[in-house]
Amino acid sequence: MDPTIVEFIGEKCMISIIPNFSNEPLHLIYGSVGPFRAGFPVFVPLWLAAHLRKQQKCRIVPPEWMEMETLEEIKEEEKRSKFFTKMPSEHYMVVAQLVMSTAPDDVPRCEELRTIIKDIFDIRESKLRTSIDAFIKGEGTYAKLDNLTLLEMHSVRPILPYSLDHIARYQRMATASQRDTSMMNTTGGGTGTGSMSNSFFTQ
Amino acid sequence: MATDSRELQDLALKHKSSCFYLSTMNYFPNYYSIEDIFVTQEKVECKVNTRLQRMGFLDAGAETEDLEPGRTINLPLWYIKELKVNNAYFTIALPDIYKNVHKAVCEAETTHIELGRLHPFFYEFGCYLTPYDRNHVIGRIIFETLRQRVRHLLDISKNDADSKPDHRLDNIEAKLHDAGVRTNTLYINWLQMSGNNIRISELVEEHQKKRKRADRSDDEGGGGAGGSGDMDMPTGKKPSW
Numbered sequence: 001m002d003p004t005i006v007e008f009i010g011e012k013c014m015i016s017i018i019p020n021f022s023n024e025p026l027h028l029i030y031g032s033v034g035p036f037r038a039g040f041p042v043f044v045p046l047w048l049a050a051h052l053r054k055q056q057k058c059r060i061v062p063p064e065w066m067e068m069e070t071l072e073e074i075k076e077e078e079k080r081s082k083f084f085t086k087m088p089s090e091h092y093m094v095v096a097q098l099v100m101s102t103a104p105d106d107v108p109r110c111e112e113l114r115t116i117i118k119d120i121f122d123i124r125e126s127k128l129r130t131s132i133d134a135f136i137k138g139e140g141t142y143a144k145l146d147n148l149t150l151l152e153m154h155s156v157r158p159i160l161p162y163s164l165d166h167i168a169r170y171q172r173m174a175t176a177s178q179r180d181t182s183m184m185n186t187t188g189g190g191t192g193t194g195s196m197s198n199s200f201f202t203q
Numbered sequence: 204m205a206t207d208s209r210e211l212q213d214l215a216l217k218h219k220s221s222c223f224y225l226s227t228m229n230y231f232p233n234y235y236s237i238e239d240i241f242v243t244q245e246k247v248e249c250k251v252n253t254r255l256q257r258m259g260f261l262d263a264g265a266e267t268e269d270l271e272p273g274r275t276i277n278l279p280l281w282y283i284k285e286l287k288v289n290n291a292y293f294t295i296a297l298p299d300i301y302k303n304v305h306k307a308v309c310e311a312e313t314t315h316i317e318l319g320r321l322h323p324f325f326y327e328f329g330c331y332l333t334p335y336d337r338n339h340v341i342g343r344i345i346f347e348t349l350r351q352r353v354r355h356l357l358d359i360s361k362n363d364a365d366s367k368p369d370h371r372l373d374n375i376e377a378k379l380h381d382a383g384v385r386t387n388t389l390y391i392n393w394l395q396m397s398g399n400n401i402r403i404s405e406l407v408e409e410h411q412k413k414r415k416r417a418d419r420s421d422d423e424g425g426g427g428a429g430g431s432g433d434m435d436m437p438t439g440k441k442p443s444w
Contacts, residue, residue, distance in 0.1 A: 003393030101396055129361075133354040155390060159360060159383040162229045163353045166375055169231075170330065170349060174342025177333045 001157065006150045010094030011047035016061040018042075019052065046095060050102045060103045063088070063095065068109060071116045078123050084147040093121055093151045124148075125155055132160060136167065230378055232327060238374060242327045243281035249293040250275050280331055288334050295335040300325070301344055314355040318348075318373040325373040352376065360384050 360383025
């Protein structure tokens with residue numbers, strides 16, 4: 001999975017546009033959009049919005065979370081919280097990236113917004129790396145990461161699953177050898193092997 | 204460690220890393236992997252326990268035809284690992300690196316050890332030696348070392364993509380590092396909207412290459428038809444819907 005695929009998935013998000021033309025509804029494979037009436041806002045998928053905007057056929061209405069105050073709040077909340085906070089959109093990075101690159105004029109204070117969204121992403125990414133570290137060094141057997149968006153997951157793939165594979169392999173190796181030899185030593189006694197092999201985990 | 208074969212190893216590894224399967228899949232030791240062959244090629248110090256008749260040729264310094272008990276010889280790992288752990292003939296002496304590292308793991312920052320300099324296949328070599336270690340130290344060392352170093356790997360692959368710390372990383376780590384750098388470049392390219400062309404997915408591309416190769420060796424008459432037409436996407440711009 002690379003960012004272009006994440007973008008492709010994110011392009012299915014609905015966004016409001018104000019078309020400057022009138023047209024019948026468009027019947028697409030997954031549903032119909034429209035009808036378009038000049039001057040009236042209508043919800044369309046992001047890819048269609050970007051396409052129409054490139055042809056100067058509409059104006060994109062930025063989503064309500066895409067403004068300074070809301071994002072400042074989110075950023076503060078993200079800094080304060082130990083966990084990942086819920087993002088206003090599942091694909092906030094993709095939406096921001098697409099809207100701001102195709103229609104910078106439709107978004108007030110575009111550059112500042114760009115910076116703050118990047119900031120939020122960076123905070124979340126470093127948080128992700130810290131918690132991965134805590135997870136690997138800790139004793140936990142699973143981790144729960146709510147509210148993580150696709151692009152953030154992408155940032156640690158495939159290096160994280162690969163490393164976990166190796167770590168698990170070496171751990172198995174270590175415990176297996178311990179069990180083998182301890183069984184060999186206690187062939188007469190027979191008991192106690194269970195606790196011996198377990199000691200590696202509960203040191 | 205065998206420094207003379209290092210060049211050969213490098214060459215082979217470079218060739219391998221250009222290979223599709225290794226760049227996109229996780230390494231796992233298997234019979235055909237060149238890394239595994241290199242690891243098992245390493246020499247291990249063994250003490251001879253019993254008199255082995257007519258095996259004197261194994262020891263370069265031996266005067267007799269037989270191998271006398273008490274001598275130390277270097278045997279390749281692939282030979283040793285086929286014997287039982289507590290066989291009557293040899294006792295394996297563990298390499299020093301795993302003893303020194305143990306201290307380092309416990310006392311110092313793991314991220315400062317130059318693993319690649321210690322041994323280019325630190326983890327895999329240790330893995331093979333684990334059963335021979337009566338104190339169960341090696342298994343724990345390699346496990347703990349990688350566990351401690353993953354964060355460091357994540358960080359360096361994110362931050363300094365161009366300066367590759369060659370001698371600091373073991374073979375496994377270098378692969379992980381490459382994977383991390385690759386992810387990061389993809390992300391940066393996406394952010395700058397520079398990689399926006401639609402490209403064939405790597406899987407399909409590799410498949411086509413194989414097919415072309417097969418076609419060429421087969422017969423140039425009938426084979427060429429499949430290779431063109433709808434496959435010419437890589438240079439095409441993202442279609443403006």
